Amino acid sequence: MVRRRTTWREIVMAGLRAAHTTVRRLGSAAGQRVVAGRAAGYRAWDPEVIGVDTATERAVIAELKRHAVCGTLLSEEAGEKALVSRPGVHSTPTEPVYIIMDPFDGSLLYRRGIRAHWFTALGIYGRDGTPRASGVIDHTTAEVTVADSAGAVRVLRPGARPVRLRPAATRRLDGAFLEAYMMKPSFLYATATALRPLLERAKFILPNGGPGGFADVAGGRIDVYLAWNEALTEVYSAAYIAKRAGCVITNWDGSPLVFTPDIHAVYNLVCSANPTLHREVLAALKTIRAPKGFAP
Numbered sequence: 001m002v003r004r005r006t007t008w009r010e011i012v013m014a015g016l017r018a019a020h021t022t023v024r025r026l027g028s029a030a031g032q033r034v035v036a037g038r039a040a041g042y043r044a045w046d047p048e049v050i051g052v053d054t055a056t057e058r059a060v061i062a063e064l065k066r067h068a069v070c071g072t073l074l075s076e077e078a079g080e081k082a083l084v085s086r087p088g089v090h091s092t093p094t095e096p097v098y099i100i101m102d103p104f105d106g107s108l109l110y111r112r113g114i115r116a117h118w119f120t121a122l123g124i125y126g127r128d129g130t131p132r133a134s135g136v137i138d139h140t141t142a143e144v145t146v147a148d149s150a151g152a153v154r155v156l157r158p159g160a161r162p163v164r165l166r167p168a169a170t171r172r173l174d175g176a177f178l179e180a181y182m183m184k185p186s187f188l189y190a191t192a193t194a195l196r197p198l199l200e201r202a203k204f205i206l207p208n209g210g211p212g213g214f215a216d217v218a219g220g221r222i223d224v225y226l227a228w229n230e231a232l233t234e235v236y237s238a239a240y241i242a243k244r245a246g247c248v249i250t251n252w253d254g255s256p257l258v259f260t261p262d263i264h265a266v267y268n269l270v271c272s273a274n275p276t277l278h279r280e281v282l283a284a285l286k287t288i289r290a291p292k293g294f295a296p
Helices: 008-025 028-032 051-066 107-111 185-194 211-218 239-245 275-285
Strands: 034-037 048-050 071-075 079-083 097-105 119-126 131-138 144-148 151-155 177-180 204-206 224-231 248-251 266-272
Touching: 008 051, 008 097, 008 119, 008 131, 008 144, 028 051, 028 107, 048 051, 048 107, 051 079, 051 097, 051 107, 051 119, 097 107, 097 211, 119 211, 131 211, 131 239, 144 211, 144 239, 151 239, 177 211, 185 224, 211 224, 211 239, 211 266, 224 275, 239 248, 239 266, 248 275, 266 275
Parallel strands: 071 097, 177 204, 177 224
Antiparallel strands: 034 048, 071 079, 097 119, 119 131, 131 144, 144 151, 224 266, 248 266
16 A cells, blocks of 8 residues: 655644644743753854753654655754654655754743743745745644645644635735834844834734744734844744735845745845735835844
């Protein structure tokens, strides 16, 4: 009997579920403890790695290896390294791919026991730069948002029926719901100052970012996500979800987003619910200088 090959969506889902199981089982003392520092020259502005970061990363990697995924891993904690998987009894190695991972987004909130914005995100891209699948799990609710060639869906809990993602129908910047990361002071003041003319037109601003921002726009909870100086692992782990849901993503100057597997790359991106809203946001950004005062 020929065994059906596991799909990329199933592999991503399995990795995210493994991370979620790890978060649930990990005690706060172990999860909040500083266990390592960054390698020299990598994320020097965010030098501490805590237990939940490495535990979720190990869990996802183990699941990827179980499915014989091979290629190049680009992860927030591990940096860039080869992922070598041995064939199993029921599996053969996959095509070589890029695995983009943010093992645990929300570490500082986790360290203080604030149960909000805890995410793991995982994106898989072919060597030609085309996406295979991408997903985000919200550790506070167990909700998974995932996308592949078949579409983008939300799975509210294990075993639930997937629901198609639908971006908001908002067409105007005035009164829109915006999202931009502003929790760290180095982001807060620079972002709020530079983007004030745009932010003042919004009805609500969610000060989060990273993978959750793309999922928020894809699912219609947020109209526009403004990513400033976001790392590769926080962009390509989840951007495909928004793209597959029908959202529009470009650089701040309107140029297209092009996949480059560089662990040190940072991006200034706009993700909007639809083309009409995106054009209005880009027009507003033309009058604004990019924020200064922070360099990753």
